[in-house]
Amino acid sequence: MATPLKVFYSCAKCPAYCCTYPQIPISKSDIRRLAKGFGISEEKARKRFTKKGEEKGTRVLRHRDDHIFETACTFLDPETRGCTVYEFRPSPCRAYPGTARCGYYDFLANERNRQEDPELVITAWVADV
Numbered sequence: 001m002a003t004p005l006k007v008f009y010s011c012a013k014c015p016a017y018c019c020t021y022p023q024i025p026i027s028k029s030d031i032r033r034l035a036k037g038f039g040i041s042e043e044k045a046r047k048r049f050t051k052k053g054e055e056k057g058t059r060v061l062r063h064r065d066d067h068i069f070e071t072a073c074t075f076l077d078p079e080t081r082g083c084t085v086y087e088f089r090p091s092p093c094r095a096y097p098g099t100a101r102c103g104y105y106d107f108l109a110n111e112r113n114r115q116e117d118p119e120l121v122i123t124a125w126v127a128d129v
């Protein structure tokens with residue numbers, strides 16, 4: 001899906017909730033891109049950065065502990081909340097959210113507005129699926 005021209009969310013003002021999704025699927029070409037970016041073999045990148053997904057035969061991004069959410073993608077900078085592999089990030093990260101709105105950001109922005117706290121962070125939120 002092409003990125004919409006106008007979007008109603010700001011990743012720069014968000015603690016990167018989407019990077020905490022536990023099952024971000026990683027394809028062979030994503031692993032290839034990561035391996036190239038780090039200058040290591042695909043096998044090493046596969047083992048180092050991904051683990052078995054819940055769905056049989058899939059690989060997902062590894063997590064590590066996070067001080068805001070319980071865990072987050074191993075590539076998320078815990079302080080800046082930015083992606084440390086932005087140039088060679090996996091395809092699901094490039095496509096997300098794929099619409100003009102981000103559900104988490106809508107909720108966060110509403111709560112920040114309602115509670116008059118622009119720094120507020122919502123750690124428990126369930127997407128409407």
Ligand code: SF4
Pocket residue numbers: 009010011012014015016017018019096097102103104105
């Ligand atoms: S949750 Fe939404 S606003 Fe936050 S970083 Fe992800 S896409 Fe951006």
Ligand code: SF4
Pocket residue numbers: 018019020024061073074075076077082083084085086089090093
């Ligand atoms: S690779 Fe980057 S954009 Fe993708 S989940 Fe990890 S930190 Fe977020």
